[in-house]
Amino acid sequence: MTAPASARSHLRAADNDDSFAARQLRIGLQHYAAGGIKEAIAVYQIGLAAAQNEPSGNRSIEIIWELHSKLGNACMVRGDLEFAAVNYRAALRLAPHLTDCWCNLGNVHLQTGTPLDAIALYGQALKLNPAHRPSLTNLVQALMATNQYLLTKGLLSELVGERPQDGEIRKQLGRVHFELNDLESALQCFRQAVVLDPRDADSMYWIGGIKQAQGDFAAAEAAYAEAARIQPLIRRPAAKLPAEFRVLALYAPFAGNLPTGYLFQDAAYDANTLALFASSQYDVELLDQDVEVVVNLISDADQADDALWSLAADLVGRIGKPAVNHPLVVRKTTRDAVADLLRGIPGCRIPRIWRQKAGADPSIETLHEALAAASTILVRPVGTHGGDEFEKIDGLAELTALLAHRPETDRYFIEYIDYRSSDGYFRKYRFILVDGQILPYHLAIAGEWKVHHDSTDMADHVWMQREEEAFLSNPATVFNASHYRALREIHARIGLEYFGVDCGLDGSGNLVVFEANASMLVHDRNEQFPYKAPFVLRIKTAFDEMLRKLAIAGAAKRVRAASGLSNM
Template sequence: MPSDAASPAEARRQIERMLAEPALSDRRTRAQAHYLLWEVCQICGDPAAALDHLAQAIALDPVQTRPRRAEAPPPERTVLALAAPGDFQANLPLAMLLDEPTLLHTLWIERPGATLPPLPPVDCVFVAMGEDSCRRALLLEADRVAGETGLPVLNSGAAIAGLSRDGVCAMLAGIEDCVVPEQNRVTAARLRHELPTFPFILRPESSHAGIGLARIDGQAGLDAYLEATAPAAALFAAPFIDYRDADGLYRKYRIAFVDRVPFPVHLAIHDDWAVWYYNARMELSAERRREEERFLRDPVAAMGPRAFAAVQALGRRIDLDYAGLDCAVLPDGRLLVFEVETAMLVHDRDPPDLFPGKAPAIARIVAAVNAMIDHRSGRMSTAA
C-alpha cells in the first residue's frame, strides 16, 4: 500500500502502478500494461524502470493504441504516429493535441530496416519524433516507413533532423528582426584551451528542459562546470544575451505552429534568466497570469508587431506541419529565439480557475491540428 507519508499525487501514482502491474500476467493486456507502466514510472521518478517497460511493450506489440471509452462514438479520424523509444521528451505528446474523436495509434520504431508489423487502417501518418543527434537514423527511417504507407504524411523526419541548435541557427539566418544566438559544438576538453567570451551559455548537446544548462560568467564558473563534465562530452556553447525587460523580469513565450500558422501556448515570467513554465510559478502571481492571458488573446499586441512578424517568417522558414518555438522579445522589439523543436509540450491541464485563458488557447491549437489532418487526408471536418 502507499506510504502514509506520500502526497496525494504520489499515492495515486503508487496505486496506478499497483493496479497496472497485475495486468502483466494476462497475455491479452500485457503490452498495454507495459505502456502504461512506462508512463507511470516516469511520473514516479524511475526512468530506468520506465524504459525497461517500454522496451518490453514494443517487443510484445510495437503498435500502441490510445484507449477509448466503451461508450465513445466511432472516431472521426484515425492517425498513426511514428515515435522513437525514450522518455516523455523524445516525441511530441500527440495524444494531448488530438481530441477524443481522433483514434490514435503509435508505431514505435526501434531501429532502421526493421520488419514492419501489420498496421491498422489510418487516415494519415504523423512523424512525432523530436530532434536529437542520436535519433537521426530513426528520423530518416520514419520517412521511409511513412512513404511506404502511401498515406498523407505530416512532418518530415529529415526536416526535424535539421532542428539541432546549430542547424536552427543556420536555417533562420537572415530573417528580419530575428536574433538567433550562434551555437558552437565544443567538448569539455576543448573549452580548457579555447574560451568563448564571457558570459556564455553551456549545455549538453542533447539537453532539454534546462538539464545541464549553465551561464558561465567567469573562469571559476567554467572550472566548476568542467570538473563535473567528462572531457569528451559534447556541448553547445552560445553567447548569453540579456533579455530582461525594463521591469527587470524575464519573459519566455511558447508558440506552436500548425501548418505554419503561429498559435500562442503560454508565457512564463520570472526574475531569473533560466526560466521555464514549471519554475516560473505563475500560479503565485495574479498580475503575471493576467499578462499571460493577454498574450493568449492577442500575441501581436503582447509581443509587438516587429517580433511577431519575425515569428511568422520563422514559421514559414522552418516549413514543418507542426513545431514549437520558445522565444523572448528583446528591449528593442526584436525576436530572440531560444529553441525550435517538434516535441514541445502543449496542454490545457492548468487549473481553469487560475488560468481561464489557457483552455481556449489550447482548444484553438487542437482544432487547427484536427483541421490540418482532415484537409491533408482529403476528409471534410465534421466541425466545418
C-alpha cells in the same frame, strides 16, 4: 453505449405502450443497436416532437425522459457533446433518479475540459448507486485531471481491495503513483496488472517507460519489445462514431517524442501509435490499413540515432500517405543546426551555439571564437529540455573550471542574450506553429533568467496572470508586424507542420529566439490559470483541422490516381 441495466425495467413500459412516441423509442433503439446512430437520433427527435404535441394528460413522462436519455447517448457517440448535455439535463429534470444520466453528463464535462463539474456530477450518480462502476471509473479520471492524486490514490486503493482481480484498477493506481513520483509503487502496480493479464501491453509500455526513467535501459528495452510483440499498435479510438479518418503515429521509446496526451484526446479520428525500434521489421501493408495521415512524433533531433531516423523516414516513404513532421526534416532541428538555419532574419536575434563533443578538450580561445567572445554563456547537455542541468557561466575563471571537466555526453555552449524587461522581470513567450498558423500558448514571467512556466510563482501574482491573459487574447499588443514577419520566416526555414518557438524581446525590441523544435508540450492541466483554456483548445483544434485537411487531400489524391486523372 447500450441500455444500462438500471433502465431496462423502464424500457418495458415502452414495450407495453403503443403510443407513437413509444414506437419511435423502440425503433430508435433498434437503429442504435445496429450501429445506425444517425438514424437513431432522427427517430428519437421525431418521438420527442410527437410526445410534446400530445395532450398533457396523455403524455408518458417515462417515455419522454427515456427518449431524452437515449438521444443523449446517441449524440455522445456522434461527438455532439453540447446536444448530448441538453438531453441528459432534460431527462434528469423529469427523472432525477437516473444514475446513468448523471454519469454521462459528467462524461460530457470531463471531455469538454471542466473536470471539477464532472466530479460533482459523478458524485450525484454515486449517491444514487455507490457501486456504479462507470461513475467510479470516470471519477478517477476527473480527479486525475484536476491533479487530486492523493484522493485518487485513496479511492483506487479501496477499489483494489474490493476487486483484487481487476487489472485495470491496478493500472490506474500505477499511473497515480507515477504522478506522485513513487516509481517503485507504480512499477509494482503495473507488474501486478501484467500478472492478472499477461497480454496487457499498455502496462508493459509503462514498465518500459519507468525503467527507462530509472536508467535501467536493458529492462526498459525488454519491456518495450514484449509490449510491441503483443500489441505493435497502441490504439486510441475516436471519441465519436464513425471515426472521420485514421492516423498512424510513429514514436521511439528511447528518443524524445512530441507529447500527444492532449493533442490526441477526444479526437474525431482513430489514432494508432507504433513504437519504433531500429532493430525491428514492420509490415507496411498491415500498418497502412485505412490510414490517411502519418504523424511523426520523434521530435528531439539530439536523442534519436541515425538508424532510427532512417527507419522512420523509410516507413513514412513506404506508407506513402501525407505526413506531419517528416523525420528527415525533424532530424535537422538540433539546437546548433537551428541557430545556423535562422541566422540573418531581420529583427531577430539568434544566440550563437557551439557543440562540445563528449570527451573533447577545447580551449577558451576556441569557445570564444565560436561564440563571438560572449561574456556570459549558458551550458546544457545535449538532448535535455527544461531547466535541468542548465547553467549560466559568468567570467573566465568559472568557464575555465567548467572546460577542465570533460563531459561524458555532448553539451551545448550558448551565447547569453539579456532579455530582461524594463521592470526587471524576464518574460518568455511560447508560440505553437500549426500548419502555418502562429498561435500563442503561454507567457512565463519570473525574476530570474531561467524561466519555465511551471516553476514560476505566477499563480501567486494576479498582475502576471492578467498580463499573460492579455497576451493570449491579443499577441499583437506585444509582438508587432516585424516580429510576425520573423516568426513566419522561422516557420518557412524550419519546414515543420507542427512545432513550437520559445522567445523573448530584448531592450531594443528585437525578437530573441531561445529554441524552435517539435518537442514542446501543450496540455490542458491549467487549473491555476483557467483563462488559458480557450487558447489551448484553439491549438488542439488547429492540430485536428490540419490532420483532417491532410486526410481529405490524401483521399482525393488516391481517387484521382485510381481514375487516371492528373493532379490539378
